Amino acid sequence: MIKRVMTLAGAAALVVPLKAEAGPVEMPIEAAGPQGPLAGTMLRGSSAQGPVALIIPGSGPTDRDGNNPLGIRAASYRLLAQGLAAEGITTVRIDKRGIFGSAGAVPDANAVTMADYVADTAAWVKSVRVKTGAPCVWLIGHSEGGLVALAAAQEVENLCGLVLVAAAGRPLGDVIKSQLRANPANAPFLEAADAAIDELAAGRRVDASALPQPLAPLFNPAVQGFLISTFSLDPADLARKAQLPILIVQGGKDIQVSVADAERLKAANPAATLIILPNSNHVLKDVAGNSPADNLAAYQAPDLPLSVGLVSGIAAFVPD
Numbered sequence: 630m631i632k633r634v635m636t637l638a639g640a641a642a643l644v645v646p647l648k649a650e651a652g653p654v655e656m657p658i659e660a661a662g663p664q665g666p667l668a669g670t671m672l673r674g675s676s677a678q679g680p681v682a683l684i685i686p687g688s689g690p691t692d693r694d695g696n697n698p699l700g701i702r703a704a705s706y707r708l709l710a711q712g713l714a715a716e717g718i719t720t721v722r723i724d725k726r727g728i729f730g731s732a733g734a735v736p737d738a739n740a741v742t743m744a745d746y747v748a749d750t751a752a753w754v755k756s757v758r759v760k761t762g763a764p765c766v767w768l769i770g771h772s773e774g775g776l777v778a779l780a781a782a783q784e785v786e787n788l789c790g791l792v793l794v795a796a797a798g799r800p801l802g803d804v805i806k807s808q809l810r811a812n813p814a815n816a817p818f819l820e821a822a823d824a825a826i827d828e829l830a831a832g833r834r835v836d837a838s839a840l841p842q843p844l845a846p847l848f849n850p851a852v853q854g855f856l857i858s859t860f861s862l863d864p865a866d867l868a869r870k871a872q873l874p875i876l877i878v879q880g881g882k883d884i885q886v887s888v889a890d891a892e893r894l895k896a897a898n899p900a901a902t903l904i905i906l907p908n909s910n911h912v913l914k915d916v917a918g919n920s921p922a923d924n925l926a927a928y929q930a931p932d933l934p935l936s937v938g939l940v941s942g943i944a945a946f947v948p949d
Contacts, residue, residue, distance in 0.1 A: 668730030880909030
């Protein structure tokens, strides 16, 4: 953009370059945590008065950018925030209580329940509304974050609607059973795993030391409280009860959550919108073939763009 200024004599035009218009700007943001602040990053959309969305991360030690020290470096949430900013949508992506920037919120990140994550979502919605002036906030829940969003929809106020991305449509225990069966090497442990999952779903802890050694990390006593709180929830039932607009986005090459999960959510709430991205995997990257190795390689590819249709699909659903 340039500004043309005539000299007093009018003999010539002086071209004076103005400062380029700033693009979307990232800024830190906090919400109240139990014992210290919850930390996140806000990326303002190109439209100052546009919609605002909170990106709720998936399971485990997943950070605000969508990365995880256990082997995920896809930067999916950062890329999603950038893509939505270009569409005029402001986003806030967050670190869960007890980890990364939110490490001071609680002393033990494992001592958490689904109710705790719902409470944190409520705190974030309050903080985001104060910071932006938005009348309501969209929840974009990825993977386990989709279950958090559905649970939050039952009790958190000032929500615009839900975007469920690669979110399970069955109780988490059933999802884990399916994931274990996908690997033939797990066959000797399936009976013990099923029994442990059923116990936790019934609200009872299990003796991890009595389980086959390969199952011990999955049923670590430190996380059993969280598993109990999560296994008791049926995402489809929560979707049926949600009185909000819902967009369901599912990848056709997701090896962790299936298209059948998305269809179960849609069946529970027929008013919801369902988008299937045929080549998208669980970290929201397109995979050319059907090789598990190629699929998993995308988990380590921050430079690989997001799946075609993901950003545009969300932007088309979320009204200006």
